[in-house]
Amino acid sequence: MSLNTTFRGAGRRSGPSVLLLIPALLVGIGTCLPVFWLVMRALEADPAELSAIVFRQRNLLLMLNTMKLVAVVLAIGTAIALPAAWLVTRSDLRGRGVVSFLMAMPLAVPGYVMAYAIIGMSGYYGFAKHWFGITLPPLRGLWGAGLALSLYTFPYLFLNLRSAFLGMDPALEETARSLGQSRASIFRHVMLPQLWPALVASWLVVGLYVIGDFGAIALMRYEVFSYAIYTQYSGAFDRTYAAWLSLMLLAVTVAALFAQHAVTRNRRFSRTGTGSARKAQPMPLGRMRVLAWGFVALVVIASLGMPLLVLAHWMRLGLPQMDWGHLGQTALATLGTAGPAAFLTVLLAVPVVLLILRHPGPLATVIDRLAYLGYATPPLAFALAMVFFALQAVPFFYQSYAILIFAYVMSFLALAFGPIRMGLLQIGARQEEAARSLGATPLRSFASVVMPRLRRPFVAGGLLVFIMVVKELPITLILAPTGYTTLSMNVFGRTNEGMMAEAAPFALSIILFSSLFVGLFLKYESKSDRQKAESSPR
């Protein structure tokens, strides 16, 4: 027999194809670009200037202000989200489904629109004066920004805490009660320790968002990192200092990311063994019911009613001079970049997710992390880095749609991963292998067997990105080509100049689009819950 032990061709792994590697490489480079260019720009300062910049006392103030803002937002957010989550999971409050929905809805009112509403309450023509005859002092600075951001972000806390409550084994509370513990003691010693991981994890998510937010704090004129970066960039034109501030902001973000990683990893361990718990016996509220409803009403009025009423009030005032044509044009222009950005993001996400799922290894892990880093990078720092990059490396792209869309794609890529990852996991690799054993090439197998079934996740991922781009402010503000304006830029620009009536229609349009986002978010939240329930007994 001619065939002895031959090693021809053996031992060679068929690695990921170039079709997967090139997109992954693009993502790797794209998400690392900001850091690289910020460092490049920051190092342009001469050594004497450098120490003056880095050790400026103002930096400490900015840091302190940022921390204060984070603390205020988390405190207000938790004060709302924790009782609300308890009410909808553990009490006998009626209409818990509706309450849950209402508590998630404020996600549709972006921070800068919330800020707009708070600012629009006060003032001579303001909502409060017009309808109630009360002249409210303008709420600005720390408390204004804190309120705007916490009213926008508390739903994240709420949704996380809600699923933590749902995942908790009620037998533990019942045991504690049978051991004669008071309700307060049970909450402190039994429930809180179990909620803790979910609480800390969602604090970090919200904290990350607050650190990176720009719109609300700029409208409230509260001096934190991103506001300082913007004023340095747009006013003083001290770009070296802006680069340094961006790097500091980035460092805070990366530190928070590491903390988040550590916490979520621990959470996975602490949750094992809960199994499929029984549903908790709802606790009768008794006379506290009135208090509970009062609380829910207050939260809904503040987070949904107030912005909508204030917007309606200013819409009414502005209606006579309303420029419908301009609104339509702006909406179309917004969609004009959001559409391509969403499409390209999903197109890029598919090969990258494929690489992560089908070729797990160090490369895949790094790309996955980098995509998430791109998402977590404060958008203002990201945009600024893109400016430096464009000016120095590709000047013909400066202030072009290409750079703007590239920035959108890199910062929202991780968002599209979710639905596509879930879709690919559900389809699995079997069908493709079957197609290949029938003689189809890998490309044809993927195109004919996987692609048709990936349509829904493709659309869902695209919509998520699309709506995020519509809401997006800082990247758009800094990278927009001359003469190009979006809905969010109009809200920001006009509110900044006190033109509340003119800003209202743009803000309402954004809320309309964002409601779509919340709908999608809730849909995917419940879907992943179901998956968790299916896999947990094992």
Add this chain to the structure above:
Amino acid sequence: MTDTPLLSVRNLKRQFGKAGPAAVEDVSFDLAPGEILALIGPSGCGKTTTLRMIAGFEPPDHGAISLRGRDITATPAEKRGIGMVFQDYALFPHMDVARNILFGAREKTPQTVARALSMVGLDGYGSRYPDELSGGQQQRIALARSFAAEPSLILLDEPFSNLDAALRHATRREIRALLKNAGIGIIIVTHDQEEALSFADRLALMRDGRIVQHGTGQQIYDRPVDAFVATFLGRTNLVPGTARGELCDTPLGTVRLAAPAEGQVTLSMRPELLELQAAAEAGNGRVTGVEFKGHDMTYWVDCAGREMQVDVMNGPRLGEGAAVDLSLRGEAVVLRDPA
């Protein structure tokens, strides 16, 4: 063997991860055209990995695979001309049956669909979708789809495990007849010994990534090489003894050996090869349990402190506690020491 085998597998090795034992180690065998080979073994023994290497979904670290004398070790799966039917059938859910069948077919004509469907006895099912078919029907469509691509070899990965027991027997017989008529080579992976014995011409028994024994079902059943094979394929009694040439001293007395040996050995004695006789005095055993199974009976006999199973077709009906004389009909098999 003068003819070139259809498939020839030489020294295949596959290791997942750097540390730990290999999933498949030094696996070699040949398959003749029209032959059915079963790879059988407990779960985790490497049989599915071997199958996936032959299909081309898993690259071997070492070794060679050739089809009709042509080395295909580095050939991509789609160019091998080897069909694979998966445990969960992997029908394309968004395509109807006809489009599933035509997916890999050489000739994409309505006749191809009709021929493939009539072969598996599902004429007229072309416009159905996979979710409108029962498990057995899906299984047959998956086979028909593989056939339509005209492979020279079909791999079946636990193809009957998703069917219920009644359907499983019928489908198995039908499909065996079908495959035998088509005259192409088949490799089936299963952990079900009965399925392997009734479906395949030859068996390769795997454990810890290696082929432990290879041969026809009868050969392996009658002459298992070690205790693992003897107990995996059928039931047996493992009895120690002292061998001297063709004879061996055991608690049952002196027995004949299938092959000569010397010294301390472990023997395999199939329950149906043992004979029971009511002993006048204290025999060499005592009945400790009786299992009446209709057409035969299984006795549990304590023989010098060792529990032995004895299958009796129509012997004396003995009760528990009865003293018996146990003896071996035919030859005992000397088992290799476990490595």
